[in-house]
Amino acid sequence: MIDLHHNNKKKLIVISMLSTLLLLVGCDKEEDSKEHLQKGVEYINKGEYEKAKLEIKTASQAGKETAETYYYMALLNEKNRQFREMKENLLKTVDLAPTYTDARLKLGKVQLLFGEVDAAMEQAEFILKDSGQNLEAKALKASVLIRQKKQPEALSIIDNILKENLIWKKETMPKRWH
Structure with a gap:
């Protein structure tokens, strides 16, 4: 005879372990995103725009969409005189953060x-x-x-x-x- 209660318990444990793992990975991604964004801002302030672009793009891929990420991409677009892209990034910025x-x-x-x-x-x-x-x-x-x-x-x-x-x-x- 199969112990159904035991199988359900195993499934519950596996599901909760996977959920915890996903949460931890998600937190790491969010922290990574913030770190990359901060590095990107530092590079912008130093005038190292190519490095800044790389860090900010990495930040946007590592975490959820943030207004700050789009704003700093817009600043890079402005430095490179890419005004159409700048406008699109600013529209996304104010869409995510109206104020x-x-x-x-x-x-x-x-x-x-x-x-x-x-x-x-x-x-x-x-x-x-x-x-x-x-x-x-x-x-x-x-x-x-x-x-x-x-x-x-x-x-x-x-x-x-x-x-x-x-x-x-x-x-x-x-x-x-x-």
Whole structure:
């Protein structure tokens, strides 16, 4: 007679061991992915773009898709003047992390480069909705307005940027400069 209870117990043990093994491998892959991404960022900062590209590609293959991985791939695309690829990587970045401000700013700028003024304005407005004082988003919006032939609105934004961020105010200037 076959002991069915014993066979089920063996199957359960084997399944739980396999599950544990898969979890451990998954954790290692995620850690490897983070390490490769970090190395890639270090190479970007050193100006070693080919090494950075290799590390970041390895990071994307080693783990799950992350906004950071796509963002740094976009930075590499920018360095290599591959603006279409840059745009695609930035779109993936903001899809995975909608509040990634730096990615949205770069995306807006590259969209403006391609003449996608409405899309670029969306990026500027999205950022300004949460961070109304973001200078780069204001400048992006002004650039879009100029492309839309709305110079008075653009100049108003530029004037406000200059007024709000004037380094030398009259009170702090030496008297001979008045």
